[in-house]
Amino acid sequence: MAKTLYMWFHETGEQTMKAEAEVMPSDYSFKQTHLIGLAGYSADDIRFVLQQASYFREVLNRPVPKLPTLRDKTIVNLFYENSTRTRLSFELAQKRMGADVVNFSSSSSSVKKGESLKDTIRNIESMKIDMVVVRHESPGVPQFLRRCVNASIINAGDGAHEHPTQALLDIFSMKQSVGNIKGLKVVIIGDILHSRVVRSNIIGLIKLGAEVVVCGPKTMIPLFVQEMGVRVSHNLEECLAWCNVAMALRIQLERQQGGLFPSLREYHETFGITMKHLERYPDFTVMHPGPINRGVELDNDVADSDRAIILDQVTNGLAVRMAVLYLLSGRRDLG
């Protein structure tokens, strides 16, 4: 397997050289009104969101990183799952655009009273809400909500299904730090099976023409993942030798008890990125969606090295979310 994989890498690697066409088709217009997943976005849709995001990324460098274009909008953040950085990132994006923001979390909610999701969302809609950002542990919830209401639905993570704004910020960060996505060689390392971040990234990267390899313990690689257009490897060394970007995923500590990997130490031995890797393969860039388990997915020094763009990912997340909110609010093309 390892040999074959390498060959495939080698053969297709040349595509990286080709310049990526960045010009949008002249007849293109962004017609999406929701963001359920990247599966429903065309390559042009994704490129267009990223273009707009680069404009907001500049706004964030200004002394006053605000652009109150959503002053007339009301947004509800509907978080049925705990979250820090995603919720904070959305909330900051919304406030800097001047929207009225209301937070709703399952802990203080009618969920406990047994109200159906449909009734909850239709009630919220009746309060004249423009957009709903939803995170839920069950895959398909954002899709279901979209059928219930007229408000724009933005998926902030649904079970192991999709987490599209995370993938958009990851792809934006690759473009910004590494270069054209077409032909880019990306390895995604870790628990591929349970990750919505991976699914959205694979879908987006493949649409934009990247080559993607997923790398992890056999227990954590979904069957038939190849049908998504990726290759599978269990050999980290080989992947790092090949790739332009190595994206390490957070390992959920509770998986150990589920028998998916023997111990954190052994996981680190086999799939952790170390300083030795950085020295041995001087070209790849390190990414991680956070929160990092330092010493597990990444060595401490790797996380803090200038090969890692983990904090850029966070800043870019803000820009990407501003762009998504802007476009879904019915605004078109900033510039």
Next chain:
Amino acid sequence: MAKTLYMWFHETGEQTMKAEAEVMPSDYSFKQTHLIGLAGYSADDIRFVLQQASYFREVLNRPVPKLPTLRDKTIVNLFYENSTRTRLSFELAQKRMGADVVNFSSSSSSVKKGESLKDTIRNIESMKIDMVVVRHESPGVPQFLRRCVNASIINAGDGAHEHPTQALLDIFSMKQSVGNIKGLKVVIIGDILHSRVVRSNIIGLIKLGAEVVVCGPKTMIPLFVQEMGVRVSHNLEECLAWCNVAMALRIQLERQQGGLFPSLREYHETFGITMKHLERYPDFTVMHPGPINRGVELDNDVADSDRAIILDQVTNGLAVRMAVLYLLSGRRDLG
């Protein structure tokens, strides 16, 4: 009993025909500075709030449903009991009127440190707060707070006492969808004993000249409820044949363990509104304060039928709360 009730219904039913005088007395002025309950509001006060609410209801239909008339006000939402829709509705009303809003919930509070309610509220007032919206599991808390501080107090539900903004939005919705309140025939169905929603509705509806019947299991009807001016029935069929509006109350599932009703299924058999009821009695309108237990108080199809105005109630709640906030802030008559 059933016969007598019907007779009474029939006799007084004619009042519905009389046109309701909507003109306010020329010397009327709104002098309330708090909203503790509808018991403390005159019929004219209630009519005046509803008039103002109809203005805000129009605002909510605008492309930008905002009216920043409370830009100079600070409001604290003091929720000692969990709540979704009421808290969300108040918070949205406040934000759309431009107020500074701070939320305080018992879970993250000094309540746990054993601070007295009086000290908590006087501390909050010392931070130069204009209005306090309070929900508490003990009846009388808003009344008590009113005596401690100068800020305007708005009761968002206190134990089984009152929930005045809910009743105002219910009455507003009846007016909007069914017609004049004077002579309107309203049946309220369910757990009358434990419901603050019922108490406020009865007080408000009787003041405005509606006829009210309460209908539920004997274990859930308070003794002497007739002294509030209502009639009691245990026969849903008869009530639905008579009424213009049927308001079903949420059944608290924990009451079953308290022995107040045998099972949800039996409750539904006797007091649930079904599609057959809608067909048999084509005139009454269905209301519910939410959250609905679908299949218990209302059949699924009843809740979603065009005879139900449940989502209008939610939108109207926003308008009513905007009006209350506006009037209690010292503003007068939008015109």
Next chain:
Amino acid sequence: MAKTLYMWFHETGEQTMKAEAEVMPSDYSFKQTHLIGLAGYSADDIRFVLQQASYFREVLNRPVPKLPTLRDKTIVNLFYENSTRTRLSFELAQKRMGADVVNFSSSSSSVKKGESLKDTIRNIESMKIDMVVVRHESPGVPQFLRRCVNASIINAGDGAHEHPTQALLDIFSMKQSVGNIKGLKVVIIGDILHSRVVRSNIIGLIKLGAEVVVCGPKTMIPLFVQEMGVRVSHNLEECLAWCNVAMALRIQLERQQGGLFPSLREYHETFGITMKHLERYPDFTVMHPGPINRGVELDNDVADSDRAIILDQVTNGLAVRMAVLYLLSGRRDLG
């Protein structure tokens, strides 16, 4: 001991007569960019913050108590410990100055996912945050955060270390209600050992030339506290006879189980301030940082008497926090 203490009190008491020089040195400029503790602030820094606070205190008396000088700033309130009044006070100060505010509490956070504090704060900083207000149960956290990020850090209480804005508001309140701090005789009563409020107050008061006595059970007085420049007493009566200001500290009820005092009743007998004290010693002013255990640290009537300035402390807290936010945002001297 009692005799000696009294003598010392008597001898130094005359300093109170001297007028305090309020004019700032002509070459003074405020150079702080964080507020970790009063230990890092010079006497002039403290005086300057208090001067600015008096300006904001006037703003709070205006019909519209707002001054939107932080419209371009984003502030995160990072509360790892429950808090009502401190969090509310900071949040109100921020909103009245027009800042964008995002709250982050440990209950809904990555903390549970085991993310390091350093990664959390650096992530937050990557979202282009200007200031972070942090409360944490571990002493040293604000200091640690300061080394990790460029945003301004404001300590809202770290373990038993410091709570500088509380001390600033206490000193501001003394100045406002009692007079010059230089020579002022202050007794702080209660659990000196576990209190961050005491530590910050002692540091600030001593820097400004006050005389401070700490008074409490021997189990609650830290060894070597005298090295901070204070005297120790275990005799409340004597302290109240001497002081201009008596600041009672909240007793943590859980300390009783730790064996630090026998019972609330006995604590009250020995260290509680009663109406008899107020009558016997007509000059001292009563302070308390809240929340009060009524009947323990203070008699009910003492807390509500006009000798107590407890609610003024709360209002002044808002003014002091506005001043701190203003100055640390890079603004200088309101004039």
